[in-house]
Amino acid sequence: xxxxxxxxxxxxxxxxxxxxxxxxxxxxxxxxxxxxxxxxxxxxxxxxxxxxxxxxxxxxxxxxxxxxxxxxxxxxxxxxxxxxxxxxxxxxxxxxxxxxxxxxxxxxxxxxxxxxxxxxxxxxxxxxxxxxxxxxxxxxxxxxxxxxxxxxxxxxxxxxxxxxxxxxxxxxxxxxxxxxxxxxxxxxxxxxxxxxxxxxxxxxxxxxxxxxxxxxxxxxxxxxxxxxxxxxxxxxxxxxxxxxxxxxxxxxxxxxxxxxxxxxxxxxxxxxxxxxxxxxxxxxxxxxxxxxxxxxxxxxxxxxxxxxxxxxxxxxxxxxxxxxxxxxxxxxxxxxxxxxxxxxxxxxxxxxxxxxxxxxxxxxxxxxxxxxxxxxxxxxxxxxxxxxxxxxxxxxxxxxxxxxxxxxxxxxxxxxxxxxxxxxxxxxxxxxxxxxxxxxxx
Amino acid sequence: xxxxxxxxxxxxxxxxxxxxxxxxxxxxxxxxxxxxxxxxxxxxxxxxxxxxxxxxxxxxxxxxxxxxxxxxxxxxxxxxxxxxxxxxxxxxxxxxxxxxxxxxxxxxxxxxxxxxxxxxxxxxxxxxxxxxxxxxxxxxxxxxxxxxxxxxxxxxxxxxxxxxxxxxxxxxxxxxxxxxxxxxxxxxxxxxxxxxxxxxxxxxxxxxxxxxxxxxxxxxxxxxxxxxxxxxxxxxxxxxxxxxxxxxxxxxxxxxxxxxxxxxxxxxxxxxxxxxxxxxxxxxxxxxxxxxxxxxxxxxxxxxxxxxxxxxxxxxxxxxxxxxxxxxxxxxxxx
Ligand SMILES: Nc1ncnc2c1ncn2[C@@H]1O[C@H](COP(=O)(O)OP(=O)(O)OP(=O)(O)O)[C@@H](O)[C@H]1O
Ligand SMILES: [Mg+2]
Numbered sequence: 001x002x003x004x005x006x007x008x009x010x011x012x013x014x015x016x017x018x019x020x021x022x023x024x025x026x027x028x029x030x031x032x033x034x035x036x037x038x039x040x041x042x043x044x045x046x047x048x049x050x051x052x053x054x055x056x057x058x059x060x061x062x063x064x065x066x067x068x069x070x071x072x073x074x075x076x077x078x079x080x081x082x083x084x085x086x087x088x089x090x091x092x093x094x095x096x097x098x099x100x101x102x103x104x105x106x107x108x109x110x111x112x113x114x115x116x117x118x119x120x121x122x123x124x125x126x127x128x129x130x131x132x133x134x135x136x137x138x139x140x141x142x143x144x145x146x147x148x149x150x151x152x153x154x155x156x157x158x159x160x161x162x163x164x165x166x167x168x169x170x171x172x173x174x175x176x177x178x179x180x181x182x183x184x185x186x187x188x189x190x191x192x193x194x195x196x197x198x199x200x201x202x203x204x205x206x207x208x209x210x211x212x213x214x215x216x217x218x219x220x221x222x223x224x225x226x227x228x229x230x231x232x233x234x235x236x237x238x239x240x241x242x243x244x245x246x247x248x249x250x251x252x253x254x255x256x257x258x259x260x261x262x263x264x265x266x267x268x269x270x271x272x273x274x275x276x277x278x279x280x281x282x283x284x285x286x287x288x289x290x291x292x293x294x295x296x297x298x299x300x301x302x303x304x305x306x307x308x309x310x311x312x313x314x315x316x317x318x319x320x321x322x323x324x325x326x327x328x329x330x331x332x333x334x335x336x337x338x339x340x341x342x343x344x345x346x347x348x349x350x351x352x353x354x355x356x357x358x359x360x361x362x363x364x365x366x367x368x369x370x371x372x373x374x375x376x377x378x379x380x381x382x383x384x385x386x387x388x389x390x391x392x393x394x395x396x397x398x399x400x401x402x403x404x405x406x407x408x409x410x411x412x413x414x415x416x417x418x419x420x421x422x423x424x425x426x427x428x429x430x431x432x433x434x435x436x437x438x439x440x441x442x
Numbered sequence: 443x444x445x446x447x448x449x450x451x452x453x454x455x456x457x458x459x460x461x462x463x464x465x466x467x468x469x470x471x472x473x474x475x476x477x478x479x480x481x482x483x484x485x486x487x488x489x490x491x492x493x494x495x496x497x498x499x500x501x502x503x504x505x506x507x508x509x510x511x512x513x514x515x516x517x518x519x520x521x522x523x524x525x526x527x528x529x530x531x532x533x534x535x536x537x538x539x540x541x542x543x544x545x546x547x548x549x550x551x552x553x554x555x556x557x558x559x560x561x562x563x564x565x566x567x568x569x570x571x572x573x574x575x576x577x578x579x580x581x582x583x584x585x586x587x588x589x590x591x592x593x594x595x596x597x598x599x600x601x602x603x604x605x606x607x608x609x610x611x612x613x614x615x616x617x618x619x620x621x622x623x624x625x626x627x628x629x630x631x632x633x634x635x636x637x638x639x640x641x642x643x644x645x646x647x648x649x650x651x652x653x654x655x656x657x658x659x660x661x662x663x664x665x666x667x668x669x670x671x672x673x674x675x676x677x678x679x680x681x682x683x684x685x686x687x688x689x690x691x692x693x694x695x696x697x698x699x700x701x702x703x704x705x706x707x708x709x710x711x712x713x714x715x716x717x718x719x720x721x722x723x724x725x726x727x728x729x730x731x732x733x734x735x736x737x738x739x740x741x742x743x744x745x746x747x748x749x750x751x752x753x754x755x756x757x758x759x760x761x762x763x764x765x766x767x768x769x770x771x772x773x774x775x776x777x
Contacts, residue, residue, distance in 0.1 A: 006572040010558065013569075017560050017601065275556035279617070282520035282550035282627075283573045284542040442523070 003285055007293030008300075015301075025301065029256060029309040036252045037317050052143060053108035054078040057094045060118040064158045068114065071150050078146070081108060099131055109133040110143050119162045126158050164203070177203070246319050250400030251373030253309050254393045255364065257339045260305060261298045262360040265343030268294060269353035287435055295340050295428065302336025303329070324403045327413060331403055334420040335396035341427035342392060348434035367391045395419050473498040473656055474519065474625060479528035481514050481680075488514040489525070490680040496658060496673075498624075501651050503671030504660040505763060507773070511680040512660035513553050516629045519658065520550045532625070546574065549623030551631045553660075555610045556617075559603035563594055563613055566602060567620060574621035581620075588616035591646050593639070608635040615643060619650065626650070628659045632666065644670060664763035676767055683770045688763070695761040695769055701731045701742070703755045712749055725774055730765075 015021050058069050073080045083091040084098050099111045113129035120127060130147060134140035167176045184199035268290075271277060280290060310328060313319040321328055346363070350356035368374060370384060371393025377385050388394045399416045402408035474496040481489040488511045496502050504512045517523045519530060521537055521544070530537045537544050557566050567585045571577075576584060589595040592612035594605075602610060615631050628647070632640050647670065651657055661667055667674050668688060676684040676691070684691055703709055705727050713729055716722045719742065720733040733742060746756065759765070768774060 002575070003573055006569060010561075010565075010569045013565055014558065014560050017562075017565075274559065275552050275554040276558065278517070278520070278522060278552040278554075279550060279556040279570065280573070281522050282545060282548060282552075283570070283621075284546050284575075285573055286542045289542075 003289045004293045004296065007280075007285070007289060008296050011293065011297040012300075025305060026308055028260070029305050030312045032256050033249070033252065033309050033312050034316060036248070037313075050076050051079045052077055052110070052139075053081060054143070054147075055081045055094055055099055055102065055108050055111035056114070057096050057099065057111070058082070058114045059096070059116045060114045061116075062118050062158070062161070064161065065114045065118050068151065068158075071153065072112070072147075075146060075150050077143075096129075103131065103133050109135060109139075110147075112147060119158055119165060123166070126162060160202075161204075246404045249310070249313050249317075249319055249404070250397040251368070251393075253306055253400065254335065254339070254371070254396050255368045255373050256309070257302050257306065257336060258342065258364045258367070258393075259360075261302050261336070261339040262343040262346055262356070262364065264298050264301055265294060265340065265347040266350075266353050266356045266360075268347045269356065288432060291344060291428075291432060291435055295337075295344060298340030298343060299333065299336045302339055303332050306332040306336060319404065321404070324407070327403045327408070327410060328400075330410075330417065331396070331399035331413070334417050334424070335392075335399060337424045338392040338396060338420045338427070341424045341431060345427050345431040345434065348431040348438055367393050370394075372397055392420065392423050395423070473500075473533060474658075475531045476515075476519070477529050477531070479515075479518060479525045479530065481511075481518060481523065481525050488680050489518070491528070492677075492680070492682060493528075494675065494682070494685075496656065498656055499651070499654055501648075501657045501659065501670055501672045503667040503674040504658060504677060505662065505664060505667045505674055505767070506660075506677040507662055507767075509679075510662075510677045512677065513629050514680075515677075516550065516553075516627045516658070516660060519625075520548060520627055521545050546621070547624040549618035549621065549626045551615050551618045551626070551628045553629040553633075555607075555614045557602045557610060557614060560601060562599045562601055563589065563605070564598045566613065567617055570617045571620040576621060584620045584622075588620055592616050593642065608639055611635050612639060612643065623655070625656045625658070628657060630660055630662070632661070632663075664767075667763060674763070676763070676770065678767075678771055684766065691763065691766055692761050695732075695766050699732070699739075699758050700761060700765060701733070701756055701758045703729050703731075703751075703757070705729050709751060709755065712746060712751060715745065721769075723768065723772070725768065725772075730768070 015025065054072065056069055056072060058065050069080070069082065072078055082094055084094045085091055096113050096115075099113070102108065103111065109132060111131040113131065115127055115129060117127055128151065130144070132140060132143070164176070167179070171179070180202045181195075181199050184195045184202055187193070187198050188195040277290070281287065307329065310319065310321045310332075314321045342363075343360070346356050346360050350359055370380075370388050371391035372388055373393050377388050377394070380388070395416055399413065399420065402413055402416060406412075474494075476492055476494040479489055479492040480487065492511075492515065504515065506512050514523070518525050519537070521541075524538075532544065532547075535544065558569070561569070564585065567588060568581065571581045571584060585598075586595070589598050592615065594609060594613060597605065597609065602613065605613065611631065611634060615628070618626060618628075626647075632643060635643065644666075647657060647659075657670075659666070659670060671688070673685070673687055674691060675682050684694060686694075703712075705713065705724055709729065713722070713724070716729075716731050719737050720731060722732075723730045731742075733739065743753070746753070764774070
């Protein structure tokens with residue numbers, strides 16, 4: 001142990017001597033969390049994208065269509081364009097003919113056309129057209145989802161109009177009126193309100209009965225949302241102040257840590273090149289001493305860097321670290337140990353520092369992607385979701401989430417820490433085995 | 443295996459209970475034995491069936507050209523590598539790579555400078571001292587002594603990477619001596635060191651040797667081997683070609699005198715006749731002639747005069763280790 005501590009102190013003197021390395025140790029996590037935070041908008045308390053350009057052409061005179069456009073304009077994810085700017089700076093409404101050339105000119109990648117026959121006389125249903133340039137899969141899915149959400153929340157009214165028009169065609173105006181009246185009476189009986197007003201709303205196809213059906217919420221509560229009532233309850237993380245940053249910080253931290261600690265393990269190559277192993281190994285130092293001291297150094301370094309990272313996250317993005325400090329440091333320690341062991345294994349199997357760096361970059365990026373540091377695991381294929389659980393990134397992130405997001409207790413954290421410890425032990429055992437056979441000490 | 447009392451005492455060397463090895467009762471004990479050592483790197487045989495015995499207090503020289511196997515031999519003794527065949531015993535105890543404690547009485551000065559360049563001289567020595575269990579004032583005094591000995595006391599707080607090559611080598615040397623090893627392995631420690639510093643190092647090592655340190659010193663400078671070593675092994679291609687004290691080695695040279703002259707057009711006729719008169723070798727554009735014992739030098743010079751060759755072309759020399767190496771291998775030591 002004395003030998004390991006001496007070697008460990010050597011590594012610390014080294015980094016203390018090297019002012020550049022020392023400042024990088026602290027500055028890199030700071031810069032990193034700042035940049036990542038800005039990229040992902042970690043300061044916002046709500047999530048999702050904003051300001052995606054969306055061209056909207058409204059050729060329909062239907063008031064409900066104008067309402068849909070307004071609803072799209074109100075959606076903060078979109079920046080709705082309805083005007084075409086001529087070369088003399090005058091504006092005119094966009095037409096469908098403008099859209100395709102403009103999309104080719106990359107003015108926008110999504111457009112919604114509300115045609116004149118939005119509600120057709122001849123068939124039931126609505127007619128809408130979405131033009132897209134699906135350059136980015138995730139973005140496209142996201143936009144389509146948002147468009148559908150906005151359209152469907154405005155659809156009842158339009159569907160009502162379509163329904164009324166069809167009914168009039170098939171059963172005749174007088175019979176429809178009779179039907180509508182009995183509907184109105186039924187609605188009034190069950191939900192309250194004035195049957196006359198409900199009747200006139202239904203006649204106009206306005207199923208948005210909120211105003212006519214007497215209710216405390218007034219016009220904002222629409223009829224459909226009363227028929228299908230969905231209650232939403234956020235069970236976990238409700239009290240988290242900075243959800244965006246809190247959710248993603250673990251992933252950033254892991255990736256950063258893996259790179260930092262792999263580099264530190266690769267410093268074994270540097271010591272080899274300096275011929276230092278000859279001197280060390282001809283003294284009472286063994287290979288295992290060297291490796292364990294490097295391991296401990298990696299864990300300490302990783303721990304310090306993670307703590308810096310989280311403290312910076314606290315001040316920059318309000319991630320609440322202070323409530324869980326003890327457990328957070330614990331998870332940081334286990335995560336750092338797992339990352340260090342990974343770095344050691346990498347050094348053990350690589351013939352040269354260049355190989356270690358190349359292999360490391362590849363493995364780290366793969367592991368981060370599979371482990372869920374980049375995007376949610378739930379969107380990956382099922383096989384990947386299983387593979388994910390084999391990565392130390394997954395379990396470290398799980399640990400961070402448990403502490404920061406779910407307020408886990410030490411008991412709840414134990415299985416995750418146990419898995420991280422087991423991974424560390426297995427990786428270190430393999431690394432030691434490889435080191436004892438490898439060329440590093442030759 | 444039975445053990446003599448001397449071996450038993452020697453076995454205890456390095457531990458606190460041990461008698462100092464210079465205790466008269468143990469002077470006959472063999473300290474380090476290499477027993478039929480063979481070391482291969484892939485297909486290359488770097489050491490080929492080497493057997494050696496190095497006695498306590500000896501200043502043992504390994505003299506050989508590049509690639510002879512000197513560093514390989516050092517690394518085996520230092521426990522850095524395991525031999526393919528044969529064994530090494532230190533004080534009768536087998537030396538194994540796995541057993542770190544068996545290396546406590548050993549100091550290695552690696553051929554290349556092995557120091558932490560980012561750290562100061564002081565920090566380096568501190569680390570290496572601590573690895574051997576030194577600490578506190580003892581460590582401090584040892585470091586002070588070491589730095590004074592190699593004239594680096596005023597640079598002690600500077601980073602090693604700011605040192606000149608020679609300064610680094612001097613530090614490299616004393617870093618192996620802090621724990622007062624019983625056996626010091628010096629692998630070409632003076633490469634790149636200026637003559638004054640080199641002499642200082644020699645004085646320093648000789649002083650340590652007088653105090654009882656056993657040294658194995660590898661070099662391809664025969665001057666160093668001649669000055670320092672009480673016994674010398676000449677090795678080449680992983681084999682020991684000759685072994686003994688300087689006098690014993692030189693006695694292997696069949697001639698007291700050697701005459702050299704340049705290999706040129708004008709000396710061709712002379713060169714053609716000389717093989718009949720004694721041993722005649724040509725290397726590096728120089729003819730070397732060692733006349734047989736019954737050959738008279740007067741006859742030789744009569745011949746040169748008759749061929750019209752001026753006396754200044756001829757130099758005669760005392761036999762040297764270099765000459766011995768040439769004699770043994772037909773090559774120069776520093777080819
Ligand atoms: N790590 C190694 N891998 C493969 N071959 C090696 C290795 N180390 C040494 N050798 C080979 O073993 C032979 C002996 O090398 P060694 O370093 O022992 O020579 P040396 O006498 O110390 O030479 P020098 O005076 O140049 O230091 C050489 O042919 C060398 O190429
Ligand atoms: Mg060598």
